[in-house]
Amino acid sequence: MTATANPNMSDRHNHEPANYSRAFAIAIALNSGFVICEAVFGILSHSLALLADAGHNLSDVLGLLLAWGASMLARRPTTPRYTYGLRRSSILAALFNAIFLLLAVGAIAWEAIQRFVEPSPVLGGMVIGVASVGIVINTATALLFMSGRKGDLNIRAAFWHMASDALVSLGVVLAGIAIILTDWLWFDPVVSLIIVAVIVVGTWELFKDSLNLALDAVPEGIEPLAVQTYLSELLGVAQVHDLHIWGMSTTEIALTAHLVIPEGHPGDAFLAKVTHDLHDRFGIEHATLQVETGSSGNLCSQISCSNR
DSSP states (O other), X not given: OEEEOOHHHHHTTOSSOTXXXXXXXXXXXXXXXXXXXXXXXXXHHTOHHHHHHXXXXXXXXXXXXXXXHHHHHHTSOOOSSSTTTTTTHHHXXXXXXXXXXXXXXXXXXXXXXXXXXXXXXXXXXXXXXXXXXXXXXXXXXXXXXXXXXXXXXXHHHHHHHHHHHHHHHHHHHHHHHHXXXXXXXXXXXXXXXXXXXXHHHHHHHHHHHXXXXXXXXXXXXXXXXXXXXXXXXXXXXXXXXXXXEEESSSSOXXXXXXXXXXXXXXXXXXXXXXXXXXXXXXXXXXEEEEEEOSOSSOOOOXXXXXXX
């Protein structure tokens, strides 16, 4: 026999609140306008740092669009074909976002290296003015996602992208000041490479986490052995096998497990308590438990079945 977690329980930890749609819309509008501003003034001032930041912010806009679209798809109801709905689209969006960013920084790094060979004059004052606006915009948009950064990989990605952008814009301001004071044009490509380093460091964690979720790895923050121990110590449970834990989306975790209980099915109240505890102790919203007595001799264990 099997039991699943109460759907009403999972709703409490469902996808990001509705007000994040407004946050996405505001963030996309602000950053789209700033990308255009940075690109225009970057060309006029011959600043690679501004153009690099504009390219990064453009990738952020595309990433925000992906995350917003995925969050809406994740709320679509289930169908006979898509029995879990389209929840995993949020994982794919985070993965594509990370890959896109890593490819973009490669192009920025290459151009920065070329600037070391052939430096170009930079209008430091214009760079400082535009980048200062970027600090304000990126800080404001980061604050829009601050409250949800711990519960959703997409929201966390949006928050850290905007927060790192604010720091990057600060770096561009410092480069502009240094160029005005020293007339050292190599400050511009140096800041561009620092921007690349900041993006890579922040994006690598996003890439790793989203790739793990796409490959059905146990989500970060859950220790499989702790879950196994909890289930095996339940009253009447002689063995736990075929335990699987994976992310259904960037916000929901699922579990399936076989519980061998020789005395027979313990009743619905037992299963309800276990699924409730899995939710409260480990954050697992969708638990499916299969109860077996162990008397048939035909139980398919995770180890034996994997060797067939």
